[in-house]
Amino acid sequence: MFFRKKRNKASLKKTLEQSPPPSQNEIDAEQSQPSTSKSHKDDITTKDLSKGPANNSTARKDDPETISSSTEIFVKDIKKRIHSPADLVIRYVSDTITILYIDNLIKEDILNEKILPNLQNMNEETPMRIQKLLPLPRVTVFDRMNEVIETMLTGAVIIHVAGHNLTTLVIIPAREARSLTSPENESQVIGSQVGFNESLSTNVSLIRRYILNPNLVNEKIKVGKQTNTSLALLYIDGVASEQNINTVRQRLNSLDVRDIIDSAEIAELIDDSSLSLFPQILLTERPDRFCDDLLSGKVGILVDGSSMGILCPYTFIEFFQSREDKNLRWPIATFVRLLRFLAIFISAFFTPLYVATLTFHYEVIPQPLLIPLSESRAKVPFPPILEALFLELIIELLREAGARLPTKIGQTIGIVGGIVLGTAAVDAGITSNILIIIVALCALSAFTTPNYMMGNTVRVLRFPIIILAGFWGYYGIMFAFCMLLIHLLRQSSLGAPYMSPFYPLRLKSLADSIVRLPYPFIIRKSPNARVEDPELSTMQASLKDQKKVKE
Amino acid sequence: MKKLNTFKLPFLLIASVMLLVGCTEPHILERISLATLIGYDLTGEDELTTTAVMRQINPDLESKTLIQSTTSSTSKGGRKKIELATSKEITTGQLRVVLFGEELAKYGLDYRLRTIMMSSEISNAIYLAMVEGDLKSFLESDYKDIPNLGQHIFQLIEHNIEQQNAVSSTVHEISRDDFSRVASYALPILKKEKDDIKISGIALFHKGKIVGTLSAKDAFYIQMVRDNSDNGTMELNLPITTLGDHSLSSSKYLSVALDSIRSKRRITVVDQTLPEFNLTIHLDCRLYEIISNVNIDEAEIIQKLEKEINKKLESEIKRVIQYSQEVNSDIFRFGEYYEAQVRNANMDVEKWSEMYPEMKVNVTVKAKILRDGVFQ
Structure with missing residues (x-):
């Protein structure tokens, strides 16, 4: 039902008078x-x-x-x-x-x-x-x-x-809350090591610690007929565009749901397209990333009882940026970013390319590769598509088992499953060892995505492409690629284009999307979060006295 | 109804994917035998001998090459007959080299070339070559040190073309010359020598038939006239008197080895009626070796050397061009230049065939020794 609702664009005027939450009316009548x-x-x-x-x-x-x-x-x-x-x-x-x-x-x-x-x-x-x-x-x-x-x-x-x-x-509320720990899903080597916990007031205080600014607005909204969950709508007045704030507020207020336990549910409900494979709204457990995005003009939502903050609008490319990129020196950060973009393509297309090449397009195999490839395949009784799906399934099972089990057992499962199953499968002649390398490379690439939600998407993307590659060869891969591109281009986040700055082409923000520019060169901090005051969209980092003191 | 519409597109997509799967024709790598080399020759009047070198993959992890030979009137028919003797489907997607026997070259290669060009499976980058003598015995003889004949011949031709030791003969280039109304093509000649295969010369063709041969050494001169290049080594025998009395050697020639850094050639039409061409070649080279103890540091000596190199190269190139005129095979594409530079030339094969032997070429070589410090 909510799919249709979200299509309505938010009105530009700030609506101060709000109707009371529906829960109160019901109790009143009763x-x-x-x-x-x-x-x-x-x-x-x-x-x-x-x-x-x-x-x-x-x-x-x-x-x-x-x-x-x-x-x-x-x-x-x-x-x-x-x-x-x-x-x-x-x-x-x-x-x-x-x-x-x-x-x-x-x-x-x-x-x-x-x-x-x-x-x-x-x-x-x-x-x-x-x-x-x-x-x-x-x-x-x-x-x-x-x-x-x-x-x-x-x-x-x-x-x-x-x-x-x-x-x-x-x-005098006494709420039991977990103490602050380092974020485990979005760990980084250098930078702050604190993550959100499940208490809304603690999380807001964390944000306030980073941004000591009277313009930081904290609005309270209640959602959920049964749970009465409190949300905090956070933005910086003057930076976040009014249109975005209104859209988020309207979507939250018009939500007609009974139960809300976690912020991920809210994120899905207020997404532009909830049916899409791709997340359009970021979930993060890092207060520093949250603040970073608030400062670049995004709107944030914190949910009581959830350790994940919601940020919108987001673009596709920003899901592959990590907060740590800003802490590293720019050439290194750029290298890491390019590596991540390469990893998307490796993860989505490497196994399908193997399947398509070995099934249909033996012509393109270079001669030196012909002998090792065909000899490793010679013992395998299945066609490449079944072989690849079988191995991918093993990897996915291992990952899922590792995620569900307690950490200590999970690690053991990874080693046992990875090494024992892998070697045994090759020895038994069920798979070829070249495919094992390719599948492992794909799995590894998918895990480089800094955002867990997007990482899942990148991983799952592979399966339909493998099947199409096994059916139609390179035509299938091209077909899948085109469908994917069309789908991505159609997406939006809070009405802002999802594939920006590539389409529509925004040259000013293009540079900071792929390359992590040095601070003075960053023209626009976020590709699609429109900023009220254009002055604030740039990364101001110049010296007050024009000269660096050398001694 | 509205719900139905939303799912119509995905449903149609999935259905078409499922249904159209039947239309694809898979060639799973280890379930086919890959022909890496195919040879054509003529036996008797019209019978075509097709010999294929194939790579087969066995489950015992040993790939071996298989040579099959058969006779029929078309190449497709030959393939069908070979199919009868192999356990796996024969595919030509990995074909690297096509060889032609001497008999077939004399008869004419036109139909064979068309067949190769027409096949979508066969790449345009594969090499064509001619074999001296009987093709079948050439391929079927037992080479002890060559485990994979197809790959060996491919690499042999490829690296020699890269180093300008042989004329380039990819399907793409040969078909370009073949379709041209005025040009002819040249193929490298392969020869069996004891247990080895070597490139023994260059075959010159005219209208699809072999008309003459040049020695393998001349490939460098041909390539220099045909194209700009930045590779290749040559050995020149200059007259012993080049450097005056400095030479202590008792040999008849002063031998120099040159490494071409880059060569640029320019062809212009001077006289349209005769026709007369000006061919200027700028050659920047490196002096590799000189069998003399003369001091190379002196500019005078370098200038003398350059002068002699120019003379020698000019005479060699003239000789090669003259031979091609004698056999009437325009492998240098002078006809193309003529057509490009002369208005309303209206060339055709007959007209150019008459004009080519009469053609005059003024060859000027401007060699420059850029470096000589390699051996000091």
């Missing part, structure tokens, strides 16, 4: 109760967790659900709403004050040291007074039930005072 009290909106400052425009929903006055002033009814209400879980703690502090929270979701030591003593020593308690007196930064007063529940589930203590239609919530 739990409608007769309104008994007036709205206290005028004299209280309702503050939500987020500053984002998505939660400006307190303005509605005809909302029936209010907080009961009676303690008993309030507790009952809460229990009913969250289906009286076993970890709900209800504690009567004094005659009038009741506190409720979910065990392990809050920091218990703060509750014991700072909240409880204050509450016990309090006389003349009202929710507003409690808010003022508690020595904690995030204390808010709510007058609506669904907000109370929502906040409590993120890690807050409800303080209810009998006789008041308001509750005070103290937000």
Whole structure:
């Protein structure tokens, strides 16, 4: 369903007023109760967790659900709403004050040291007074039930005072998170060694550590009817183009999904073409790469509970660039980049070329190669296409087994499978040893792609081409190549051309795509992320005093 | 309905891939026998002897060459007859050399050349050559030191052409000359010598028939007139008096070995009616060897040497051209130059055949010894 939706282009105007998330409406309708009290909106400052425009929903006055002033009814209400879980703690502090929270979701030591003593020593308690007196930064007063529940589930203590239609919530979330570790899927030799973890707040703080800029915008959006996952939409105001920001925001807001667990799902849902083999949006676990791209005008999304950040718009060529290229000296980085581009072609076309040549085009084999090739093939009873598919299958099985198994066993499987199966297959005369070299070379080439998602695509691409090569020879390979090219040219990322800077040809960004230029020569940082201020699209790296100090 | 449309294109693609697979004709490398050399000769009146040298791959990891010979009136018929005696399909995609017997060369190569040109399987870069004597005995005799006859002959011809020791004779070049209305072609001649094969000379053709031969040594002069080159070594015997009394040698000649760095030739028509051509060859060369203890450092001596080299080369080239005029075989493509430079020439084979023996060529060689320090 979402395939059609995404075709609509985002409007150019920034839409500040947003409709509330659909989840709230549903709960409202279900739990409608007769309104008994007036709205206290005028004299209280309702503050939500987020500053984002998505939660400006307190303005509605005809909302029936209010907080009961009676303690008993309030507790009952809460229990009913969250289906009286076993970890709900209800504690009567004094005659009038009741506190409720979910065990392990809050920091218990703060509750014991700072909240409880204050509450016990309090006389003349009202929710507003409690808010003022508690020595904690995030204390808010709510007058609506669904907000109370929502906040409590993120890690807050409800303080209810009998006789008041308001509750005070103290937000002290205690979220278990993995400590920061080095990114394992996108490792690099030199450069920072920190990766995102599963906590949204930690990840945002990592970004803020790299970019100490007031223009870094962090918008909060909630997605998922069941999971209520928070997303952070990050961009740098003035650098990222408004059109791109609006497109991303619109796509996220118009998402109608129930469950979102990981950012990869979001990436697939907001892709330009979800049916395509090629990813159009980058997933990265490196904060430095994330920041790099934000600075070059891309829009980033972080998802709570996921250690992968989303970046868009992206181009095909950028998937083959690594963050490490910028840390290496430019000739070396250029060499590595060219090696990677070569690897794409080796990986996709080397085995098919072998199959096609040996099946149809024996004429093109150079004479010195004729004897070793034919002698290694002489014992093999299968046609080249079956032989190649068989070997490729072994390699894929080994890779999959290695990825699924624990690291220690995985390595053993790799060695056992690789060496034992390889030699045995040649000895048994099932495959030729030249093909083993070719297949290993192809597998190796596919693993040089710095991005895991793109690496998968490059690897899988080979199979249809092998089959076509086995059926039609070089015509099949050319056919596959043409189809691939047509498909790639049709793709877009946030509406921007995917194959830029090659098509449409953008000479200014062409240079930095294949060659890693020295800093002062980089004209445009990203091939297709349009930048609001053209000044910011260049890599400014000149000397302030015009001269380098030599001594 | 809309869903059906989305999947129509992929479905049609897959279906066509599946259905059209039947139209392809696979030649799996180890299941075919590769002919690397084919020889044609004439036996009797019209009978064509086809001899093929084939490489066969056996499961016991030993590839061996197989020589099959048969007679029929067409080459395709010959191939069919050979097929009857081999276990695998014969393919000509890896063909490197086509040899013609002397008898066939006398009879005419035209039809054989057409057959080779017409085949899409056969590359245009393969070499053609003529064999002195009987072709069948040439190919079927037992060469002890040559395990693969096809490859051996191919490499023999290839490296000699590269070093300007033989005239280049790829199918492409020969067919160009053959289709030309005015030019003729030349082929290298192979000869069996005891247990070895060597290039013994150059065969000159006219209208597809052999008309004369030149010695293998003359290939260098022919190549120098035919084309600009940047390769090749030559040995010249200059008169002993070249360097005055300095020579201590008692031999009749002063032998010099030259290595051509580059040679450029220029042909212009001077007189259209006779016709008369000016042929100028600029030769930059390196002095490799000189059988004399004279001091080469002196500029005077170098100039003397150059002068004598010019004289010698001019006379040699004149001799070669004169021979080709005698046998009326325009292997230097003077006719092409004439046609290109003379307006409304309206050349055809007969007209040029009459004009060619009457042709006059003024040969000027300008040799320059650039370096002589190689042996010092």
